[in-house]
Amino acid sequence: MNAGASGNGGGRAAAELHAELGGVTRVYPAVAGYRPVHALGPVDLDLRRGEFFSVVGPSGCGKSTLLEVLAGLQPPSEGKVSFEGKPVHGQVPEGVGVVFQEDASFPWLSVWDNAAFGLRRAGVDSAEIERRVGDALAFMGLKDFQRAYPAQLSGGMRQRVCIARTLVLQPRLILLDEPFGALDAQTRLLMGDEVLRLWRRTGATILLITHALDEAAMLSDRVGVMSARPGRFLDLVETKWPKERDSTIVSEAGFGEVTARLWHHLRGESLKALGQSGAAAAGGRAEA
Amino acid sequence: MSDAAKRSFDILLVLVALFAGWQALYHVAGETALTSPAQTLAYVGELLTTKGDMFARHAWETGRAFLMALGLSYAIGLAIGVALGAHRLSGAVAEPILVALYSLPKVTLYPVILLVFGLGLSAKVAFGAIHGVVPVAVFAMNAIRNIKPAYLKTAKTMRLGPFQVVSTVIFPAALPEIVTGLRVGFSLTLLGVIIGEMFASKQGLGFMVINAINLADVETMMAVAFLLFVAAAIANGILLWIDHWLHKRV
Amino acid sequence: MSRIGWIRLAVLAALVALLETLVRTGIIPYKTMLPPSEMLTALVRLLAAGTATRDIVQTLTCVGAALVSSVVAGFGLGVAIHRFPRVRRALEPFFATYYAVPFFIFYPVLIAIFDLSLLPIILMGFAFAVIAMCIATINGLDRVPRVLGKVARMHRMREFETALRMKLPAAAPHLFTGLKLCVAYSFIGVIASEFILAPSGLGHAIAYAYNDFDNRTMYALMLFVMIVVVTLNMLLHGWEQRLLKRWHGR
């Protein structure tokens, strides 16, 4: 779909910079009776054009915050954010597509109309809409359900509807926030294959947020491991997988090494996060 | 200022605005339509002191009818609600009928009540009860229907007898919703009794209001209406507090 | 129709048949109740003769006016209040009390201000319905998933477009519930007012027929009101269930 981008990650030295976070922090301001929450950073991140980058970290460590700051949905408290060389400022830049952690399909529209939503708004002519939506639905395996409504579909299929809705806009940077978090582990691996197909076909840069080590290890060119809140990158792991890959990679020797390295960092952080949430429940409220 | 204090202040502000609106309406509409807040409060004072005997007699009359109607609403409503909640099919059959009954303008049924019961206490009690029964029944039915099956399974694994299941699982689990129904039923029963007194009685606060209207006695009408408002609002506030408290625990 | 629907129909038919026999055998005296079959024939005759047409048209006009004004105003009010959390928190106790106080008592005040015209009747229907719509709107907006706001920003929508394309459809089932309540409450407010005091209209006609010992007309008109209200209610209930199913599944 996107001819301009000829992406490959895999540690290529002269890879072009696509999006960047520089010294970014995010502190949620205090609300009635609660202290401010320092959720993220400082973090630096250079996304190379066309790479598949995953972020793993314990829950509540600021992964969604990172994604929303990068997308321009939230302002950073400090630091700078840029996409394709231009600063990101209070608005989602054209060319960035986001699929959210929560189900964001529109229950009042059929699958087809959901997918066509952005194009209709943009006033694209109907033949082109027909072509792109048909293409995206076929690609996401939703062709037989185009007349159905989201409430008739399973959670995984609804998430695919959201992906299709983003895909038709031909984004150059796709941000996926735990899109398959609600699925069982086996289905998630299969969905991972679909994301890989999507990545190869569109040539877009992908940033995937996940809490699943195996998913991150299998899909990515690079994996950023985040600490417990406030989230910071502890390690950047390069996988060096070939571009043509799928879920069978889990049986390779290298896969075990990568996951072991991820878990090495994450074990301690996850333990910290466990303790944090306990502490938050016990004494998070400030004495007003 | 703390959050709660700010809220209380805002609520007070709304109250002041309401009274200001009332005062403004008084200036626009004139003495023949309504009395001012100050006049009303003064007359309320008079009703409660020098005219206390007369007022107490009517208030007692209303209170008695209301308590009887409330007893009937609660007893019949709970019996219907529990039965329909326990028996799924009956519940599914009856629910839309109950919803339709709720949306019916029940005043139109008033003549039937009068034809059946004649003028007097029983008519207004019956009228209050038909207003209150439906919400009590609907909430009780849903409360029992919506008890989580896992609770009942847990009770089974503990080998509780039927009486214990009801007293230790079903009753506590259903109570908050049932109480919500009782609260709504309370308000509607009061409404029904007052309407009943306006047409079918020579006693009670509803009669006082309608009689004052017929005699163009604006003072009495406003004062009694005001007292009814305050009493209903206070009762509702207390019930609401209990309701919230029960819901918070679950 | 589903099995439950057939059972419901059978139960209703049995109840009507029971009433019919009770009256025909004289167990319920004729001067209290008419057999349902005669109510129906009386209604058909009444409609054919056209004597009730004016009252019917007037009542439906008033209900229509009360409905439209309360839905529009309640929706606008709900949107406005939802935008200002502080105002909302100050108003919440008043909303919770609104339907618990017998405010119809002030209907005579409205008559004193606006004379015996249709305006006080419409205002009462409006007053009964508007807060229900306002509360439903606030509830609906509360339940718009936050993620939809992010989706809107991803599509670089402005505030107005976000409201129109995201919030409005996402809140639609709740808004529809508000509409359904508004229909029921407009009917209740209008007919109750007509019943208390009005120059014409269905409520007035029922009260008049009662005072005139004209049971035939009285029961025919009651049946008419019931049929209209129940039919409307069933239709709206059905649509509401369909919306809920589409939005939330199952």
Ligand SMILES: Nc1ncnc2c1ncn2[C@@H]1O[C@H](COP(=O)(O)OP(=O)(O)O)[C@@H](O)[C@H]1O
């Ligand atoms: N709007 C907000 N206001 C205050 N705190 C927030 C807000 N959103 C998230 N947080 C807090 O910030 C931290 C990071 O949240 P998030 O980025 O959603 O984590 P993750 O996606 O990694 O689970 C959490 O502790 C969360 O409670």
Ligand SMILES: [Mg+2]
């Ligand atoms: Mg998250």
